Amino acid sequence: MGDVILALVRTLATLARPRVWLLLLGPAVVALVAWLGLTVFLLDRLIASFIDLPPMSWLTGWGAVWLAKLLAALGGWLLILAAAYVTAMLLAAIFILPLLLNYLAATDYPELARMGKDSVTASTWNSISAALLFVVGWVVTLPLWLVPGLGLVLPLFWMAWLNRRTFAYDALAVHATDAEWRALRQKHGLPLLVLGITLALVAHVPLLGLLAPTLAAIAYVHYCLEALRRARQGAVVTEVEYVRVKEA
Numbered sequence: 001m002g003d004v005i006l007a008l009v010r011t012l013a014t015l016a017r018p019r020v021w022l023l024l025l026g027p028a029v030v031a032l033v034a035w036l037g038l039t040v041f042l043l044d045r046l047i048a049s050f051i052d053l054p055p056m057s058w059l060t061g062w063g064a065v066w067l068a069k070l071l072a073a074l075g076g077w078l079l080i081l082a083a084a085y086v087t088a089m090l091l092a093a094i095f096i097l098p099l100l101l102n103y104l105a106a107t108d109y110p111e112l113a114r115m116g117k118d119s120v121t122a123s124t125w126n127s128i129s130a131a132l133l134f135v136v137g138w139v140v141t142l143p144l145w146l147v148p149g150l151g152l153v154l155p156l157f158w159m160a161w162l163n164r165r166t167f168a169y170d171a172l173a174v175h176a177t178d179a180e181w182r183a184l185r186q187k188h189g190l191p192l193l194v195l196g197i198t199l200a201l202v203a204h205v206p207l208l209g210l211l212a213p214t215l216a217a218i219a220y221v222h223y224c225l226e227a228l229r230r231a232r233q234g235a236v237v238t239e240v241e242y243v244r245v246k247e248a
Contacts, residue, residue, distance in 0.1 A: 003188070004195050007223035014104070014218050023096050028210040031088035035210075038080045046076035071151070078155045082138065085159060085203050085213065086131050092213035093127040093166045100214075101171060101221055109225045112232075116181070118174045126173075130165040134158055156200050163196035167220035176228055184227055195223055 014020055050072035051060065060068045098120075105112060137158050144150045172181050185192075199219060203212035 001191060001194055003223060003227065004191050004198065006226065007195060007219050008198065010108070010222040010226075011215060011219045014222070019103070020100070020218070023099055024211055024214045027088040027092040027096060027213045030091050031084050031210045031213065034084040034087045035080060038083055043076050043080060046079060047072045050075045075151070078151075081204065081209075082134075082155060082159065085209075086134065086162070088210075088213040089162065089166060089216070090127055090131055092217050093170055094124050096214055097167065097170050097217040097221070098123070100217055101174060104218070104221050105175070105225060108222070109229060112175050112225060112229055114175050116172065116174045116176050116178075123170050123173055126169050127166050130162055133165070134162045137161070156197065156204075159200035159203060160193055160196035163199050163216045163220070164192045167216050168192050168224060171217075171220045171224040172228060175225065180228060180231065184224070184231060188223075188227055192220075192223070195219060 015024075047069070051057065051068055057068070105114075138155075141154050141158075144154060168185070169181075172184065176184065196216070199212055199216040202215060203209040
């Protein structure tokens with residue numbers, strides 16, 4: 001997973017540039033406002049609703065009221081965190097990532113030719129459809145929360161999936177051809193998910209989690225553009241070797 005570590009190291013290095021912080025703060029403020037608003041208006045209602053649902057209702061019937069309240073509170077917090085993250089993620093993907101992509105591509109990957117499709121509509125639809133599938137997946141897998149431990153793992157998995165589905169596509173849409181995108185997605189599917197899991201963990205850290213959507217955008221730009229650069233360099237080397245063999 002060296003490529004994932006490299007992307008994370010470059011993300012931290014990027015944070016040393018003052019210009020990037022102007023882009024970081026926008027989604028962070030939105031995430032903070034959404035988090036505070038949902039907490040004030042919905043948290044108590046969510047906890048009360050969750051207590052009436054299995055397995056919390058079973059625990060109440062068995063006399064473990066404290067455990068039922070604890071699990072209900074955890075579920076309410078996780079749901080609010082997910083809603084705030086999705087809101088900030090959509091803002092980061094639709095408005096912030098294109099600006100970051102142009103900046104980082106020019107400064108860190110200037111040799112990469114833009115051979116993809118610069119389609120705002122396609123990128124926006126990718127982000128919105130990913131968010132919708134995230135919500136559907138969350139709801140459909142809610143019964144699995146009954147399995148011990150999955151109540152913590154599933155929210156993390158879905159947030160990681162959302163990161164990969166949204167930012168990996170948007171980071172490559174402008175530079176990669178359709179064939180290059182398919183090849184990179186097939187070769188780097190697991191590392192891209194691991195990167196998403198790492199950033200999903202960051203989203204659960206107080207205060208730092210507010211920056212997670214934009215950090216994810218930066219990390220995926222670094223990972224994907226570096227992967228594309230190496231793929232093209234490898235293709236050039238292969239072509240040169242083929243010509244040498246043919247001439248020999």
